[in-house]
Amino acid sequence: MKDPESLVLDENCIPRRVLEIFCVKWTSMVLHAIHLHGGCCRTGVLQRTLPGISKKMLTQTLREMERDGMIARKVYPVVPPMVEYSLTPLGQLFIEPIEMLYAWGEEHADALKKITRRRKASASKRNLDGKADAKTQK
Amino acid sequence: MKDPESLVLDENCIPRRVLEIFCVKWTSMVLHAIHLHGGCCRTGVLQRTLPGISKKMLTQTLREMERDGMIARKVYPVVPPMVEYSLTPLGQLFIEPIEMLYAWGEEHADALKKITRRRKASASKRNLDGKADAKTQK
DNA sequence: CAGGATCCCGGAGGATACTG
């Protein structure tokens, strides 16, 4: 505090690394979803649990998480194909903080709503402002 | 668990909203940085505390956070200009979960390292693999 | 020093079609 300049949060600091893991793509949501499904579930189920995620993004996210060692992929040699993803011990490590964060969100849903509302307000305002020329009119 | 199909985490569920706030741009890091600086600090200090962030991104993030009501902007009418950003009560609400998350990261630094290592490994492997034709050779 | 305005590029990620 005496020397603000000595406080540096560089690329390798813990906070940034944590964010790189929790905030990349759908990682957190996928972990959460698998957890809610009892620690193991199929691709299709995941996709329906996370409406809005595209097949491509889901596959990509799952691949990366597998590589990271957070989930395990098990293929059953049946037809039609069946693939199950489950949390590894490493993956389970992340459940606690994630659930903590979401629990905090539940408790403070009012604060979250407030922010959402402000964002929407400023978004619609932006439409009334200067955009009535280039794009909107088309 | 009986009916996996009934488990849906749509756009408005708490987890997604939480992530939208914590994982957008540099928001979390800025909150963290201001907090470490005692709840209030100047633009330049922030930029030096967060090496790698561009002026543009910093300003943009600060604007959005101000709009969200998480931080307050105070301009001192001096020359050269001096601007201070401080946490609002709403902003302080976020400090607790953020610090919690980062504290968890400190405790599990080994797990984070493991993941980082795997990512680097697969990244360098990707360079040896199929990329020796189109881009690499140039 | 704080921060607006411009230009511009790379790549994230959706849509679609195909395979086993």
Next chain:
DNA sequence: CAGTATCCTCCGGGATCCTG
């Protein structure tokens, strides 16, 4: 059903220059 391969668009965000 699970996954790959292509194509194509859009915008996030850096670099640069300019203001008060």
